[in-house]
Amino acid sequence: MVGLNNIVRWAIVLGSILLPGFCLAQLKAHSFEEIEGLQKTARRHLVVFVYTNWCRYCDAMKTTVFKNEAVARTLNEDYYFVQLNAEEKKDILLNNHRFKYKPNGRNTGVHELATALATIDGKLTYPALVILNAKLEIVFQYSGWLNHKELGTVLRTVSE
Amino acid sequence: MVLIDGMPIVSSLGSVYGLSGIPNSLVERIEIVKGPASSLYGSEAVGGLINIITQKPQNASRISADLMSTTWGEYNADLGFSLNAGSKASVLTGINYFNFQNRIDRNKDDFTDVTLQHRISVFQKWNFERKESRLFSLAGRYMYEDRWGGDMRWDKRYRGGDEIYGESIYTNRAEILGNYQLPFNEKIFLSFSLINHDQDSRYGTTSYIANQKIAFGQLVWDKKWGRHDWLAGTALRYTYYDDNTPGTANAGGLNQPEKTWLPGVFLQDEITLAAKHKLLLGFRYDHNNIHGSIYTPRMAYKWSLNDNNIIRLNAGTGFRVVNLFTEDHAALTGARDVIVEGDLKPERSYNANLNFVRKMHxxxxxxxxxxVTAFYTWFTNRIVPDYETNVNQIIYGNLNGHAISKGISLNTDINFINGLKFIIGGTIMENTLTENGQTQQQMLTEKFTGTWAVSYKIRPLKLSLDYTGNVYSPMRLPLLGDLDPRSPESPWWSIQNIQFTYDGFKKVELYAGVKTC
Incomplete structure (x- = not known):
């Protein structure tokens, strides 16, 4: 009947406007290839999270800290967020430089981009958080566990 | 089976030395693969794999040294070096020296309680940079060990003689391992190892002198195709073994070293059935020129309920050619005669295990x-020493029946952000032998074993505390007869260690502890 159809139609329209506000903030992760294009539309700092599959604290940060509402919102709105597997096997092209995977054993090695971004005092440990400005210069590096409050503070401070 | 950065160390005689000589400062992490991995690495990998992954060159310190001594009289030194050799190569070097010469006789039986040892081992690993980031690693390890035990009055001049009893073993071992990716677009890897192991031992007046040389090469093609991840390959192992026992003598009594050729082919497919389900099927065929064809199938099923809950089911077979004299020193020592019944056939095993892993962040x-893991292994042709039929003999034969090893293992890992950590594990198991319908617990096996590590870091004091230990339940012990006054069972037994580590200095860490023995 026409009346019922109208109600259904309004319900769909209202629902699609209201529902997104009830969903949890989904952290948007980009790839390095997208960054150049994105910077052209809006210049933002880049946050890179360097991790490996066997690093337990990296897992912990992925499942708790990066799923936190406030952190996800800040990263989505003020930054471009990229996750880098330090043992990534594929080449990555960034800033006209090709970064490659360097093996040192069967199924073990490290990607040059992880070494370039996350080496602190000569050492590369995981997890590592690196913030670069729009010109791809490193402005912040930290290695180790950060809880959502600490990460929130870092993100707010750097973007000022 | 032990691997270094994925390079297999293929050698039965030397498996006891798998982890030695590589200082902790050069180790990034250790990966453990539980369950049979025999389809990839052959009979050595029946129980699983231990993969020691070394530090990335930029993370290893240029020089590191770890020196330790105990009031028990043990001295240990580990040195590590990391260098770049030009722009295309990096080298990691490790040297280990261990000395224990303190004769202890707590039970006052005039025989040493613990083996006296002197050992040096050198390890070096080269990594070369090549075009297209292809892998080339080469590693070498050398070890020399001098160990002895026996009458408290023994020293070198009584070696091999009949005046004062002593058992002395000199071991000389050299290994070369490598991994090379062939220069093709397809991922094809060549792994190889060359090993030479010399043992010169005396047990009183009995001498056991053995040499084992192994050359091993394996070619593996790694191909991903849609939902399939294939591994296909071929391997060849040549083993030369010679000793001065009747084990390497021909019918005429003349020395005839054992030469074994073991070519093999294998195929493995890891299929992603669905987002949460993976199935691995593997098959290996080897041909041993003495024992014939060996078939080693393997299956693994992984069900990821989600990222934090994973169930795995593994099943496979194993095959082991046993060298009695190197593995069972009871065969050479002591007053019993060694009798070997017939031709010893290789041991075969069939294993299945079910594993559940849960992570909570x-x-x-x-x-x-x-x-949590439940395991079950069925052994046939198990080679068992019979201590009971005749107290003056140890009779070795293939078990006319079967052996079963089954149990449940529970391990938990608890980490708090304030620095408190727990690693606790326990295994309940039954190791039985069934012969002629009768089942018995196997000698020298425990029903329960537990292990723990509790760590806490007091950050303001820069002090860490580690409390570690293990515990074993009673084991059946071999007695000489009804009149043997000793207990037929060992007591509950535990070793515990408390260690304090201070890392307030920039480049030096101090540690001290107490250990029960």
């Missing part, structure tokens, strides 16, 4: 990991 940063 909390927003505080705390983590709890749970790992």
């Amino acid at each position: 909390f927003s505080s940063g705390a983590f709890i990991g749970l790992d």
